[in-house]
Amino acid sequence: MFDALLTWTDLTGQEFAILTVIVFVAGVVRGFSGFALSAIVIASAVIILPPVQLIPICWWLEMTASVLMAKGGWQQADRGVVMGLVIGSTIGVPFGLMLTTSISPDTSKLIVLVLIIGLAMTQLAKIRLPFLATKPGLYGSGFAAGVATGLASVGGMVIAIYVLSQDAAANKMRAALVLFLFIGSLTSLVSLLWFGVMNWTAVARGLSLALPTTIGVIFGQWLFIPRFAAYYRPVCLSLLCALAGAALIRTQLA
Template sequence: MPEALGAALAAPGLAWLILVFLAGGLVRGFTGFGTALIVMPVAGRFLPPAEAIVLLTVSGMLTWLAIVPRAWAEADRREVGVLAAGAVMAAPLGVWLLSVLDPAPVRWVVAVAATVTLAALVSGWRYRGRVAWPGLGGVGASAGVLGGLTGLTGPPVVLFYLAGPGRAAQVRANTILFLAILDIGIVANLLARDMVTGRALGLGALLALPYVATILIGQRLFTPEREGFYRAAAYGIIGAAILSGLPLFD
C-alpha cells in the first residue's frame, strides 16, 4: 500500500483530480449523481481510461458508509434490483470494449455521452409514461455497458429517473443505491481482466477522504424544496468539467 500511495502522490494532474472530486462529492451529496460526469472528462486528460474508472469506482466504494445506509432506507429496492441486475449482467461487455479500444476514442465517448446527458437534463425533457420491468432491465443494461466502457455509470438511469415524475428524495436514493451495486460489478470485471493498477488504488484511497467530506456537506445542504437550485448548480459544474476535459484542448 505505501508504494501505491507513493505512485498516487506522483500521479499527473493530482491537483486537478482533487478539485474535481471535491466538486463531484458536493454534487453527489445533494443530487445523488454527477460524480462520474464531473470526474471522468477531466481524469481522462491525465490517466488511461481504465485507471480513471478504477479511481472513480474505488473512491466511490470507500464512501458507501456515508451515503448508502440512508439511500437503502429511502429507495424502492425492488425497482433498483431490476435495474442493477440488468447493469451487472451487461457490464462485462463494456469492460471488454474498454480492453480492446484505444484510449482516444474512449475519451470521445465519455465527452459525447456526458454532453448528451447534460443536454437532456437542461432541456427539461420529461417522460410521463410508465416503464415495465423488461424496460427497467434494458435501462440498467445500457448503464452497465456504458459504465464498463467509460466509467459513466449514471447517465441512462439518471435520465430515466429525472425525466420521470418520481419524488426527488426517492430518485436520489434509488440512484445512489444503483450506482453502489454497479460499482461492484465493474470492479469485479476489471479485476478479472487484470486492469486494476496500484496507482489507481492509491489514488482512490487518497481522494476518498475529501470526496466523502464534500458528499456529507452536500447531504446536509439537500432539501427537496430547493431541488431546482441544486439541479442548476449541478448542471453548471458538469458543463465546466465536460469542456475542460475535451480532447480538443489537450
C-alpha cells in the same frame, strides 16, 4: 512521506493536487445531488489520465460516497426497481469495459466526453421516454447503465434518465440513484478485476483520493436543503456540460 505517496500512485505532485481538488468538488456535488461524482471526475480529470485508468479510481470514490449515503437510499428507494437495474447493469458492465480496453486512449476520451455531454443534455431537456416504465425498459436501462459504467463510470446518469421517466419525487430519485450506485459498485468490481483494470496502482489512487471525496460528500450533504432540491440537478448538469465541453475542446486542440 508525500514522495512515497506519489510513487505509490504513479502521479506527479501537480497531478495529485489537481485530482484532490477535482474529487473534493465532485464529492460535494454527489453529497447534495446524489449523482454525478464519477462524471465530474472523468470530465475534469480526463486531461490527466485516460478513462481506462479513471474508471477504477471512480469505483473507490463511488463506493466511499455510497457507504456514507447508503442508509437514506435503502429506506426511501424502490428496492425492487433498484435490483432490476442492478441485474441489467451487471450484465452490461463487461461490454463497456471490453470497448474501453480495446480502443486508443484518444478515441476513448472522445467517446466518454461526448457520452457525458449527451446524457447531461438529455436530463437538462427533461426528456421522458415512456417505454422505460415497462419491464423491458427497466432491465434495458440497467444494461445501458452497465455499458456506460464500463465506458466512463457514468451509469448513474443513465439511471437518472430512467428515474426521470417514472415521474418520481426528487427524494425518491436521489435515493434510487444512491442505492443503485452502492449495489452496482459491488457487482461491477468483478468485471474490473476480470479485465485487469483494477490493479494496485488504481487501488493506491482510489484509496488516497477517498479522504478528500469523503470530506466533499459530507460537506455536500450539509449543503442539501430540501426546498432547493429542484435547482440542484440543473445546476450540476450545467456544470457537467461545461466541464466536459472544455475538456473536449482541449483534447481536440492538443
